[in-house]
Amino acid sequence: MATWLTLRENKDFRTLYYRGRSQVHPALVTYVRKNRLGEPRVGITTGKKLGRAVVRSRCRRVIREAFRPQFSKIGGWDIVFVARTRLTTMKSTQLAPVIESHLRQMGVIDDA
Secondary structure (H helix, E strand, O other), rough: OOOOOEEEOOOHHHHHHOOOEEEEOOOEEEEEEEEOOOOOEEEEEEOOOOOOOHHHHHHHHHHHHHHHHHHOOOEEEEEEEEEEEEHOOOOOHHHHHHHHHHHOOOOOOOOO
């Protein structure tokens, strides 16, 4: 199974925040921007406002698992997911349709 590249550099996150497109949901904010690599790079942000480390780690796991089915449909895009407080009570099966609709609305996934 293929894995995606991870965004780690602060400048990459800032570029997406200022130059990328975004979609907002009470549990998640999604930022996307085309990259020239031909493969997706994904970053996940969980702020301290969500809770302690255990809660933040769980939120990252939920986002990764909800994104996993969409990964094979994505080409060269940089994507950042920002967790919001509503996410702390959600499961990945509840979040998956939110991620899919965000990616469809921003043209990352084609309606085919």
